[in-house]
Amino acid sequence: MKFTVASRLAYEVRETTVFILNVEAAALRYQTILSERLDLTPALAIDRHELDGGTRLVRAVAEPGAFEVEYRARVALSPYDADPASLGETPVADLPLEVVPFLNPSRYCQSDRLARFAFREFGALPPGHQRVTAICNWIHDNVDYLSGSSNSETSAYDTLVQRAGVCRDFAHLGIAFCRALSIPARFASSYAWQLEPPDFHAVFECYLDGAWYLFDPTRKAALQGLVRIGVGRDAADAAFATMFGNAVMTGMQVSIAPLDEVEDEEPTLRAVGIA
Structure with a gap:
């Protein structure tokens, strides 16, 4: 079973803010990331770290102004x-x-x-x-x-x-x-x-x-x-975004769609x- 997933987070940053993001699909034995892309606007340097259980954290420091996070991926599930x-x-x-x-x-x-x-x-x-x-x-x-x-x-x-x-x-x-x-x-x-x-x-x-x-x-x-x-x-x-500073969310979009037929079962x- 394959899916496309996407999320978009938009913020108004009012003072320098550290973002800890957790929006990327986990890399697991039964969950394979086929392709993915993470874009930050404006482009910022990031730090990455993977925790036990597959959680993937991204850290970025945003300055005052508009800030957006966009993530897209194709993922194969074999539960x-x-x-x-x-x-x-x-x-x-x-x-x-x-x-x-x-x-x-x-x-x-x-x-x-x-x-x-x-x-x-x-x-x-x-x-x-x-x-x-x-x-x-x-x-x-x-x-x-x-x-x-x-x-x-x-x-x-x-x-x-x-x-x-x-x-x-x-x-x-x-x-x-x-x-x-x-x-x-x-x-x-x-x-x-x-x-x-x-x-x-x-x-x-x-x-x-x-x-x-x-x-x-x-x-x-x-x-x-x-x-x-x-x-x-x-x-x-497991928050999708943790902020240290002063920022206000102005928009959020999340989507997932199957790339092949998925059995619908209780x-x-x-x-x-x-x-």
């Missing part, structure tokens, strides 16, 4: 499928040490505060992919997807109380519930095929039977059509792994 019923949970004693940090509470995913609720609702369910799917189903059925209902300070605990949020809030709540049950979970940003309106989309991944599998409690995009950008403990680690019918 691996598995029977959800065959995927169990890995005991903490057997987890790779690099995965263990994704069991811990984080700024937006207070798994410690939500542990009692998570155990009461999901603790008795059969462990594995099916339990994580049940968590996603509960979030989808009990939390309203409502634009403008949250902000950059909204946490998983807030979302549970308010019962409303957007994709990042749904992902944070799913991550918190999973970590409370000793299932490693991490936040993932993506270009998402079929998402309307087009935007950067937040999902999450769980570590099951030695691999990371994708989950989207919003049910608004096809799992097999997610081009992953970055991962982290929560949204703070996401709960199979397990989709990407990393």
Whole structure:
């Protein structure tokens, strides 16, 4: 499956500002970048760094005035499928040490505060992919997807109380519930095929039977059509742009389109792994 992805970010820079950009598709074993181009206007010197999990960061320093970021890429996806019923949970004693940090509470995913609720609702369910799917189903059925209902300070605990949020809030709540049950979970940003309106989309991944599998409690995009950008403990680690200075966003466009036929399938019918 091949996709074209693109994003354009426009800013008014009011004083010298450092931008940390995270818009490039991740280079993963099951996600191949066929071609790509990143253009900054005005042209600026950049620094690059790749983090564990494939996150690719770009740093640029912009002076006052208009500043634009344009990214285009062609990406081939070859996610691996598995029977959800065959995927169990890995005991903490057997987890790779690099995965263990994704069991811990984080700024937006207070798994410690939500542990009692998570155990009461999901603790008795059969462990594995099916339990994580049940968590996603509960979030989808009990939390309203409502634009403008949250902000950059909204946490998983807030979302549970308010019962409303957007994709990042749904992902944070799913991550918190999973970590409370000793299932490693991490936040993932993506270009998402079929998402309307087009935007950067937040999902999450769980570590099951030695691999990371994708989950989207919003049910608004096809799992097999997610081009992953970055991962982290929560949204703070995977923002498309982090600014140190004074700049105001004046425009944003995001798009993704298939280059070949993509199977349209209910996401709960199979397990989709990407990393």
